[in-house]
Amino acid sequence: MSNPFAQRLQEVYPAMAIEDIQTERAAQHYVVLGINYKLVFRFARNEYRANRLAYEARTLLPTVSRAANLPVPVPLYESLERLEPVLAFIGYERIDGEPLWPEIVESLAGTEEETRLADRIGGFLQSLHTVQLEADLPEPEESEELQQLSDERLKDVMRRQLFPVMSKTLQAQAEIDLEAWAESEKKSAKMLIHGAFGPAHLLWDAEYEQLAGVIGFGSARLGDPAIDFAGILSGYGSSFFEKCLAAYGGDAGLADRARLYAKILLLREALYGAEEGDADVLAYGLEAYATSHSG
Numbered sequence: 653m654s655n656p657f658a659q660r661l662q663e664v665y666p667a668m669a670i671e672d673i674q675t676e677r678a679a680q681h682y683v684v685l686g687i688n689y690k691l692v693f694r695f696a697r698n699e700y701r702a703n704r705l706a707y708e709a710r711t712l713l714p715t716v717s718r719a720a721n722l723p724v725p726v727p728l729y730e731s732l733e734r735l736e737p738v739l740a741f742i743g744y745e746r747i748d749g750e751p752l753w754p755e756i757v758e759s760l761a762g763t764e765e766e767t768r769l770a771d772r773i774g775g776f777l778q779s780l781h782t783v784q785l786e787a788d789l790p791e792p793e794e795s796e797e798l799q800q801l802s803d804e805r806l807k808d809v810m811r812r813q814l815f816p817v818m819s820k821t822l823q824a825q826a827e828i829d830l831e832a833w834a835e836s837e838k839k840s841a842k843m844l845i846h847g848a849f850g851p852a853h854l855l856w857d858a859e860y861e862q863l864a865g866v867i868g869f870g871s872a873r874l875g876d877p878a879i880d881f882a883g884i885l886s887g888y889g890s891s892f893f894e895k896c897l898a899a900y901g902g903d904a905g906l907a908d909r910a911r912l913y914a915k916i917l918l919l920r921e922a923l924y925g926a927e928e929g930d931a932d933v934l935a936y937g938l939e940a941y942a943t944s945h946s947g
Contacts, residue, residue, distance in 0.1 A: 657685055657695050660738060664731045681870055686746060693729070693743040694870075702735035703790045704870060709742045711787045712872060716844075719779045722772065723747050723865035749855030749864030756856055757888045765861050770892060772863050773854070773884065774899025781843040781877045789873055807834065810919060813926045818938060825945050826919060833916050836909050840876035847871030849883035878906050882913035915944050 658673055674686035682705075683695040696702035709727040717726050729743035760766035807830045815823050846853070846869065853868030881902065885893040897907055922937025924930075 695741045702740035747865035752854035752856040770895035771899045842874040845875045849880040850887040878909035881910035885914045
């Protein structure tokens, strides 16, 4: 077996019959493998992510699974004695479903199914945001993902990498949004958030037309609940966002912060493109950010 990650699985679980290996959707911080179309395994790409896997397996996911109104990954397999890349992994049963793409939500517009979907999403976020964890989340390393940077550091990185390719008008608007975001970050209550809530991590059961589960907790952290709602707004638009917010019981302040964070997400997208040398992602992020201010 030439796949080094499958070899690692066989080392730890020699009785596991590996008949088929599937490469899952791209994951920035993990190598993700499907085994026999039934199990999903995530391998850490660096030491910090290995520590995150240990936290997910032993604290985060078990706690969330007990509180949530939807299925989430529950680790059944692990190798966490050595928290190193390739060696550290967790595994769980695959939650069947396809990503809840925007076109699926659009096809439900105005129906009872859309209302039920919004209710399930709002209820899930309500349960997630009130979870009390027994142990603190691992502190991110200095080089970790952009979303973990402090507001001041992120603003500095954006000014250096994005402003040179932005118009003066867009620079001025970005300054306003970044300052508003930094001020909001200081004042908002911090709760457990998913951190990457949106189409790729919400699974849809097409046969029964209902949510199958929520995955992708690798960015979960303490933060403003509006960040998760920004993912809904960015992924599905204003109308569905409002329905989810109503099901959650959110107020105008939460809605305003979510709209602001949705714009910051576009700047993050552009920054990711700049840092990765991806001109298309950079252009998309800047164009989408400009469009968000044109209406």
